[in-house]
Amino acid sequence: FFICTAIGEPVRLEWFSPLGERITGSKRMMIQTEGSRSRLIIYNAIIEDAGIYRCQATDASGHTEEASVVLEIYRKFLPVTMQPRFASNLQMLRAGLLGRVRHEENKASELGFDHRELIHIPICRFQVLPNNNLQIRQVTKADEGVYRCEASVEARGEINFVDIAVVVNVPPVLSVFQQSFNATADYQESVTFTCITSGSPDPLVTWKGQQLEPSDKYIFSRLEGGRSMLTIRNIRQADGGAFSCKATNKAGSQERELFLKVFVQPHITQLKNVTAVEGSAAMISCVAEGEPLPDISWRRASDGQTFVDGDKVDAAREGIKKLINRDIYMYVSFIGPP
Structure with a gap:
């Protein structure tokens, strides 16, 4: 490299190559100028760079002065x-x-x-x-x-x-727009979980849940902007529960939980006609499913009379009450409201 220092207040300092061309600067030839001082740096000098270089200083009136320096290529510098x-x-x-x-x-x-x-x-x-x-x-x-x-x-x-x-490397940052979702089972409904991640290098996103494998039911996708999505199709009651989205890169990991609540409409699964002898007790059985737990009520079709606790229906009422209590213990859900 060469250093050129001008006395006074130059408005311009320029360098010229051995061929007389003004050097504008490049990756191999760099010019650093600060005030009245300029430095010409030649990286990886080759034999063709040898010759006379000129530094020209120009003042405000346009007057110029120059100095020259000789570059001889004779020795390679140690690395x-x-x-x-x-x-x-x-x-x-x-x-x-x-x-x-x-x-x-x-x-x-x-x-x-x-x-x-x-x-x-x-x-x-x-x-x-x-x-x-x-x-x-x-x-x-x-x-x-x-x-x-x-x-x-x-x-x-x-x-x-x-x-x-x-x-x-920047540790992952993970965020979710919506953490809890509701769906109704057996209605061909779909739910899409979305996680947004950032970090450097780009985090790898993995989903955890109930035997999640890419299929027509579980669809994994990734979009621009760090958006990763899990879509669950054809929701069933067994799909409800917790899922997690985890972002990992060289600098660390972060994980967030998402929840799916699946509702099941009341559905009667067992109902049998009963034949009784007058004066005896009759036990009428009704089994149903649903989520959340529905209430069971009874109504006589002939006159619309309803039966609840407190009605004087003797053995029939007691039989119904015992049946309901037993079924609440044994089953998850029952028939819906009347």
Whole structure:
């Protein structure tokens, strides 16, 4: 690299190649200008880069002055050795980039991020340590990128560099729009659970429930924006219960529960006609299913008379009462309200 310093207050500092062309800057030839000081850096110099380079300073009146420097290619600079440290997640307080130079002469090193010199950025989170390590405190996703360590020898104008990538892993964040769902069994109804995830790298989403396997009944899908969905088709009573959505990546995992409540309409499953002798007790049996637990009531069809606790129907009433109590204990649900 070459440094050009102008005396006075130049409005423009420009560099010209041995062919007389103005150097505009590129990935291999970089120009860094600060006030009256400009530096031309040539990375990975080749034999064709040898020659006379000119630095031209122009003041406000348009007057120009220039100086020249000769570049001779005669020795390859020893390589830089790097030892990267990657930030694992946002909870890490520090990330280090190590840059060491092996050379028998005096040397200097600088560290940069995306071709910007970090040592000139007034951010307390970035610190170049005495051993030339770059320390980043309270790492955030914005710190992810390519960092460059440059090693130079001022006396001979030699420079070398190595780029190193810092990857910041962000733990998954999982949210759900709706946590509880209701459905009625045996009505061809469907329910869709939705989980929204974010994180870096993109989390892997898994669903847990009652023997969940991809099929016509259980459909898994993933859309843009981190939306993962589980659709349950043709809801039945056995589908009710808890399901979970879990997001996992290298930085951690997060899990949320979702619930499906399945209602079953009252349905009489057993009803038999009864023949009784006048003056005796008759036991009339009625068995039904439903969710939630329905009430059972009795009504005589001939005159519409209803029977509840407190009516004087003697043995018939007692028989009905005992039957209802027994069935409530044995079955989950009963016939619905009258």
